[in-house]
Amino acid sequence: MNANNKIGNSTFAFKTAWQRYGTLGILILLLTILAALKPGYFFQPSTVTQILSQSSVNILIALGEFFAILIAGIDLSVGSVTALSGMVTAKLMVAGIAPLPAVILGILLGAILGFINGILVNGTGLHPFIITLGTQAIFRGITLIISDSSAIFGFPASFTTFMAKRFIYIPVSAFIALVAALVLAFLTNKTKLGRNIYALGGNKESAWYSGINVKLHTLIVFIISGICAGIAGAVLLGRVGSAEPAAATGFETYAIAAAIIGGTSFFGGKGKIFGVVMGGLIIGVINFGMNLLSVSSTLQQVVMGALIIGSVTLDRFVAGNK
Amino acid sequence: MQPLVIMKDVKKQFPGVTALDGISFDIMPGEVHVLLGENGAGKSTLMKILSGVHKPTDGQIIIGGSEFTALTPKDSRSCGISVIYQELSVINELSIQENLFVGNLPVKNIGPMKIVDYKKMREATQMLLGKVGLRKDPETAVEELSISEKQQVEIAKALAADSRILIMDEPTTSLTSSEVSHLFAVIRELKKEGHGIVFISHKLGEIMEIGDRVTVLKDGRYVGTKKISDVTQDDLVTMMVGRQISKNYQHPSADYSDAPVIFEVRNLSRKDGKVKNVSFKLRRGEILGFSGLVGSGRSEMMNSIFGAEPKACGEILIDGKEVRTSAPFYSIKSGLAMVTENRRETGFFHNFSIKKNISVLPFIKQSSFAGITGLVSDKNEDIWADEQKKNLNIKCYSTEQGITELSGGNQQKVILGKWLAADSQIIIFDEPTKGIDVGSKGEIYALMRRLADEGKGILVVSSELPELLAVCDTIAVFREGEIVAVFPHKEATEEKIIAASTAEKGEGNRP
Numbered sequence: 083m084n085a086n087n088k089i090g091n092s093t094f095a096f097k098t099a100w101q102r103y104g105t106l107g108i109l110i111l112l113l114t115i116l117a118a119l120k121p122g123y124f125f126q127p128s129t130v131t132q133i134l135s136q137s138s139v140n141i142l143i144a145l146g147e148f149f150a151i152l153i154a155g156i157d158l159s160v161g162s163v164t165a166l167s168g169m170v171t172a173k174l175m176v177a178g179i180a181p182l183p184a185v186i187l188g189i190l191l192g193a194i195l196g197f198i199n200g201i202l203v204n205g206t207g208l209h210p211f212i213i214t215l216g217t218q219a220i221f222r223g224i225t226l227i228i229s230d231s232s233a234i235f236g237f238p239a240s241f242t243t244f245m246a247k248r249f250i251y252i253p254v255s256a257f258i259a260l261v262a263a264l265v266l267a268f269l270t271n272k273t274k275l276g277r278n279i280y281a282l283g284g285n286k287e288s289a290w291y292s293g294i295n296v297k298l299h300t301l302i303v304f305i306i307s308g309i310c311a312g313i314a315g316a317v318l319l320g321r322v323g324s325a326e327p328a329a330a331t332g333f334e335t336y337a338i339a340a341a342i343i344g345g346t347s348f349f350g351g352k353g354k355i356f357g358v359v360m361g362g363l364i365i366g367v368i369n370f371g372m373n374l375l376s377v378s379s380t381l382q383q384v385v386m387g388a389l390i391i392g393s394v395t396l397d398r399f400v401a402g403n404k
Numbered sequence: 405m406q407p408l409v410i411m412k413d414v415k416k417q418f419p420g421v422t423a424l425d426g427i428s429f430d431i432m433p434g435e436v437h438v439l440l441g442e443n444g445a446g447k448s449t450l451m452k453i454l455s456g457v458h459k460p461t462d463g464q465i466i467i468g469g470s471e472f473t474a475l476t477p478k479d480s481r482s483c484g485i486s487v488i489y490q491e492l493s494v495i496n497e498l499s500i501q502e503n504l505f506v507g508n509l510p511v512k513n514i515g516p517m518k519i520v521d522y523k524k525m526r527e528a529t530q531m532l533l534g535k536v537g538l539r540k541d542p543e544t545a546v547e548e549l550s551i552s553e554k555q556q557v558e559i560a561k562a563l564a565a566d567s568r569i570l571i572m573d574e575p576t577t578s579l580t581s582s583e584v585s586h587l588f589a590v591i592r593e594l595k596k597e598g599h600g601i602v603f604i605s606h607k608l609g610e611i612m613e614i615g616d617r618v619t620v621l622k623d624g625r626y627v628g629t630k631k632i633s634d635v636t637q638d639d640l641v642t643m644m645v646g647r648q649i650s651k652n653y654q655h656p657s658a659d660y661s662d663a664p665v666i667f668e669v670r671n672l673s674r675k676d677g678k679v680k681n682v683s684f685k686l687r688r689g690e691i692l693g694f695s696g697l698v699g700s701g702r703s704e705m706m707n708s709i710f711g712a713e714p715k716a717c718g719e720i721l722i723d724g725k726e727v728r729t730s731a732p733f734y735s736i737k738s739g740l741a742m743v744t745e746n747r748r749e750t751g752f753f754h755n756f757s758i759k760k761n762i763s764v765l766p767f768i769k770q771s772s773f774a775g776i777t778g779l780v781s782d783k784n785e786d787i788w789a790d791e792q793k794k795n796l797n798i799k800c801y802s803t804e805q806g807i808t809e810l811s812g813g814n815q816q817k818v819i820l821g822k823w824l825a826a827d828s829q830i831i832i833f834d835e836p837t838k839g840i841d842v843g844s845k846g847e848i849y850a851l852m853r854r855l856a857d858e859g860k861g862i863l864v865v866s867s868e869l870p871e872l873l874a875v876c877d878t879i880a881v882f883r884e885g886e887i888v889a890v891f892p893h894k895e896a897t898e899e900k901i902i903a904a905s906t907a908e909k910g911e912g913n914r915p
Contacts, residue, residue, distance in 0.1 A: 274767050275776040281764055284755035291712055291742060291750050292822070293733040293768045293775055302776075351755035 105344050105360035108393070112364060116371045123374055127251045135321060137366030138255035139164070139314045141359055143333055144340035145259075145266055146196075146310030148358045149303045151341050153283045154350025155210035157304065159199060160311045161333035162221035165326075167192040168315030169225050172234040172325030181241035185316045192312020193305050195221060200304035204297040210304075218334070226327050235324035245320025255317045259359075262313060266306070267355040279303060284351030339386070340365055343393045365389075407432050408569055408600040409454070409485075414463030416449055416624075423449045424460070427626045429619055431569055431600035436591060438611045438632070439604045441621035442644060442841035447604050450621070451571050454602075455487045456480035486562030487571040492554050494546050500557055501529040501542035504564040532560040536590050552583035559590060570594065571602040576610055577839065580698040580867070581902070588614050606841060608637045609870065620644055644842055653853045653875050654691075654893050660877060663687040665724065667830045667861040669709060672718030678704040679715075680885040686830075691852060691862045693872040696882030696905045702865045703745060705882070706832050710742040711735045722830060722861075736769050741828030743819055745835040745865075751819045752807050759789040759803040761818050765826040792821030796851060813844025820851065830861035837871060849875050869898045881905050 117124045143160045150157035171188030175181055195217070202213045247254050270276040282289040282299050290296050314333075319325055344361030346353030368389065372382045407430040416424040424446045431437050439447045452458045454465070456477035465472045467483040475483070494503050502509075505525055512521040529542035538556040540549070546557060555575060562570050576584045591601060591614060605611055611618060612632060620627040620643040627643050667686040672679055678701040686692050694702045708715040711729040720729045720740075727738035735742075744750040752761050763785040768775035789803040796817040800810060807818055816836065823831055833852065837845040852875055856862045866872050872879050879896045881889040881904040889904035 272779050274771050274778050274780055277760070277764065277767060277780050278776060280755065281753050284753040285749075287750040288753055291710075291732055291744055292764055293731075293736040294764075295731070295733060295774045295776075298774055298776070347755075351753070 105357050105364065108343075109360055109364050109367065112367050112371065116367070116374065120374050129370075131248060131251045131253055133363070133366050133370045134256040135253045136369060137362050138253070138259040139318050139321065139330075140333065140336050140340060140365060141259045141362030142262055142310050142314035142317060143330075143337040144344075144358050144362045145262055145355065146307035147334070147337035148266075148341045148344075148346055148353060148355065149279065149306050150210060150214075151338070151346050151348060152279055152350060152353055153300060153303050154286075154348075155203070155300070155303070156214065156338065157196075157199065157210065157307045158214040158334050159195070159218040159221055160307060160314075160337055161330040162218045162225065163192050163195045163308055163311035164315040164318060164330040164333060165328070166195065166221045166225045166315070167312040168319050168329055169229050169234065169325045169327065171316055172237065172319055173228065175237050175241060176234055181238055181244075188316055189309055189312035192308040192310075192315065194308070196305040196308020196311075197301065199308065200301035203304065204300055222331075229325065229327045231327050233324045233326050237319065237323070242320065242323060245317070255321060258313065258317055259362075262310065263355055263359050270355055275299075275302065280351055282350075336365055336386075339390045342390065348394075405432060408468070410464075410466040411450070411454070412464040412466070414450065414453060414465070415461045416446075416453065416458060417461040423624050424453075425624045425626075426463070427621065427624075429629075431602060432617075433568070433598040433600050434595045435616040436595060436601045436603050436614050438615035438618040439602055439621070440606075440611065440618055440640060440644060441627075442843050445621040445644075445841075446624040447621055448573070449624075451487065451573065451602065451604070454480065454485055454569075454571065481565065484566060484568035485571065486565060486567035486569070487573065488555065488558045488562065488575060490574045490577055492551070492558050494554050494557050494561070496547035497545070499543045499545055500533070500538075500540060500549075500560075501525050503546055503557055504529055504532060504561050508565070528564070529560075532563050535563060535593065536560045537586060537593075551578045552580075552587070555579070555587070556590070559594075568598075569600045569602070571604070573604045574606070574839070575603070576605060576607060582697075582906075584610065606839075607868070608640055608842075611640070612637060641842060652873075653849045654877055658689065658877065660687040660690040663689055666722065666859075667863075668719075668721040668724075670719040670721070672705065672708060672720075673716045674704060674708055674885075675714070675716045676704075678885050679708060682718075682885070682887055684880060684887060686861045686863065688859055688861075689856055690877045691856050691864060691875055693864045693866065693876030693879045694882055695866070695869065695872055695879055695901050698867060700882040700905065701885035702882045703834055704885075706742065706834055706863070706865055709735075710740055710832060712742070733768070733775055736765070736826065736828070739827070739829035741823035741826070741831040743816070743823065743831065743833045743836060745838060747812070747815050747819060747839075752815060754806075754808050756807060757804045758793075758798065758800055758807055758810070758818050759785055761807050762789050762792050762803075762822045762825050765822040769826040788825040789821075792818075792825055795824065796821050797847070811841070811844070813840045813847065816840060816844070816848060817851075820848075824855075828860070830863070831855065833862065833864045833866075835866055835868075836864060837866075837868070845871075869901055872896075872901075873898070 143164060147157055147160055167188040170191050171184050174184035174187060199214055199217055203210050206213065245254055278294045278299055281292065282294055282296060286296055318329060340361035341353065341358050342348065343364055344353065344357030346357065368386065369382065372385060409431045411427065411429040413426045413428055414424055415426055427446065427450055429450065441447050449458060453460050454475070456475040456479055459474040465475060472479065495506065498506065510521040510524040510528065511518040526542050533540065533542065536556040536559045538553055538560070540553065546554060549557065559570065575587060579587065594601060603615060615632040617629060617631055618635065618640065619629040620640065622644060664687065665685045666688050670683050672682045682705060696702050704713065707713040709720055709729065711731045711734060719726050721727065722739055729735040729738065729740065753764070766788055767780060771778050792798065793803055798817045798821065799814050807815055810818065837848055840848065852862050864872065864876060873896060877893050879891045879901060880887045881901055883905055891900060
């Protein structure tokens with residue numbers, strides 16, 4: 083009905099502002115709360131370093147997850163892809179291959195794993211949830227097999243020192259996440275490929291009738307997700323200093339949470355890279371804050387879960403989407 | 405006789421807009437009261453007040469002697485009001501009988517326990533199905549039924565709930581003409597039993613056939629209530645739109661037989677047999693329409709021509725040259741366009757603004773590899789959107805507006821706009837005015853004619869014969885996957901077309 087179209091301008095303006103900057107607002111609010119609770123610890127340069135370093139891996143994985151959710155799908159295998167490509171990168175480095183080619187090969191492996199996800203989704207016609215639930219287990223299993231279920235360490239010094247570098251308290255990992263975010267923001271906002279992905283996420287049938295190759299775009303989306311997880315794998319190696327077979331277990335939950343908190347619609351077609359980065363930072367700040375406030379790790383899980391439900395409910399309530 | 409329902413001077417105010425401005429409406433037992441008006445006129449709002457979805461801002465509702473200022477959905481049900489919406493609310497996974505009695509299952513006692521009395525339910529269902537003329541076993545799963553059969557179940561469900569007043573919101577939209585006459589037979593039976601029926605429809609022919617009285621609304625205001633026997637279709641159109649719309653869109657003396665062939669289909673067949681060896685030609689300036697019953701293969705043929713669904717064999721030629729149409733991407737590149745039957749499902753992107761809905765097509769068409777290479781140009785995007793807004797008279801305050809905020813007619817214009825922005829040469833319209841109000845229909849028809857005059861090829865599939873007769877220069881009749889008759893506009897009549905589309909094999913004029 084017409085009646086619903088003509089909402090007051092102020093409501094409209096608020097909605098737009100909320101959609102654009104709502105997550106930034108939440109982030110600032112959280113930081114303020116932390117600063118008020120623990121001013122002594124909070125106002126230290128190392129706080130920035132810690133939050134950014136903890137958030138980087140999560141943001142990188144979430145950036146890929148964002149695309150999977152954008153096409154109304156999901157990628158549950160990102161944690162396993164992170165672990166497997168990290169493990170392979172580690173093995174290559176330990177075997178004497180220089181860090182840079184080793185990392186590139188690891189990222190390439192991430193792309194291949196994403197490609198496998200995409201091919202399976204397209205070929206079977208099953209929902210990505212089912213496919214990636216399966217590949218999550220398969221990729222994790224392969225990680226365990228090739229690592230013999232034990233950690234790999236002893237990377238070249240050039241790798242560990244580079245990854246530990248800081249520029250004005252900002253860790254290298256944060257720069258990597260930033261570059262990835264910028265590249266993907268360009269992809270979503272400025273390229274036809276990005277526009278097509280949004281279209282596909284909004285309506286697969288309309289996309290097909292508009293000449294969009296649905297399967298090709300689905301494949302590309304899963305490859306992007308795999309590449310992001312592959313990069314995250316390398317970054318995680320640098321942070322932890324070793325490749326654990328159980329690394330990044332459950333990280334898909336944080337990635338999904340970051341995307342959703344950042345305003346990505348679970349029904350597809352809506353969301354922004356900026357929001358995903360904000361979502362990843364919010365999760366990072368909450369994790370950091372809870373450690374700072376000495377909240378037990380078990381309780382942290384409860385808080386995180388409540389946060390996911392709460393933020394999405396709030397978003398739907400504010401945005402008024404039915 | 406006492407009216408079943410009286411609505412007096414009902415007003416409904418939404419923030420910033422008056423949806424209903426003092427509407428009076430009543431329903432007598434044993435009558436079909438038609439509610440007529442363009443989209444946005446307030447029909448649905450008025451009926452939602454009656455079904456308890458909306459609270460009126462002002463006014464009175466009197467049902468069976470009791471007075472209400474507002475109804476809750478529960479009040480509405482207990483007063484015997486049932487709504488049969490366009491989107492049916494039957495539960496596909498349940499059987500017919502369970503659908504009829506869901507929430508109110510007949511029970512019997514076995515000792516201290518109450519269990520469902522299937523025997524009683526079955527008998528009651530059989531009785532109700534008899535009333536609505538549906539010959540199906542009560543235990544049939546609803547998902548196995550056709551849309552019209554589901555609608556019959558829905559009516560039976562209203563009867564099972566002992567409803568005296570049935571509100572039918574555009575009940576014939578998805579029905580074939582034989583199903584419509586069946587529905588009308590059921591409605592006549594219900595009238596005899598003293599039910600009051602509110603019939604919402606855009607289709608004037610149907611209204612004249614089934615209605616007893618008609619109330620016309622326009623922009624939330626009450627225009628008038630008339631006996632159907634006292635008005636003509638033209639009167640109703642005038643009441644609805646406040647102006648007479650011209651009836652035909654063909655050029656009276658046009659002859660296209662010497663015009664160049666701009667589009668041709670040769671020997672098109674589908675593996676599933678829904679299209680069998682179809683060939684036809686379209687000449688410059690001509691609008692070619694396809695009639696036929698739902699399921700006769702018209703839409704399937706168009707989908708195969710456009711490449712959205714596979715074809716087994718056949719050639720598609722534009723300006724005499726064969727073009728590749730194995731997927732929509734290639735068809736688009738060749739200059740084909742398809743305005744699909746369901747805007748929401750296969751037409752637009754609900755998550756996109758008007759502008760983005762328009763630009764998606766030219767962006768893809770200009771891209772070389774699979775439509776994915778290249779950047780989006782904000783400048784071009786603005787130009788395309790503004791051009792089409794002006795060209796097609798799309799009513800919006802900004803092209804940044806979400807497409808879901810527009811009326812059906814304007815949404816359809818945006819979809820057409822995306823194809824024109826991509827400079828499509830041959831445009832297929834599948835049910836171009838489905839769910840669009842009378843005023844916008846006229847606009848769409850005029851647009852189709854204008855495009856044909858400009859040299860675009862226009863193909864139209866429609867289940868509404870008056871539509872084809874008003875727009876097309878040539879009408880081809882489809883039956884069981886074949887073209888069984890072709891009528892030039894001057895020879896075409898509803899009777900001839902219906903005869904050809906329903907005739908047994910072997911009859912009818914071969915093209």
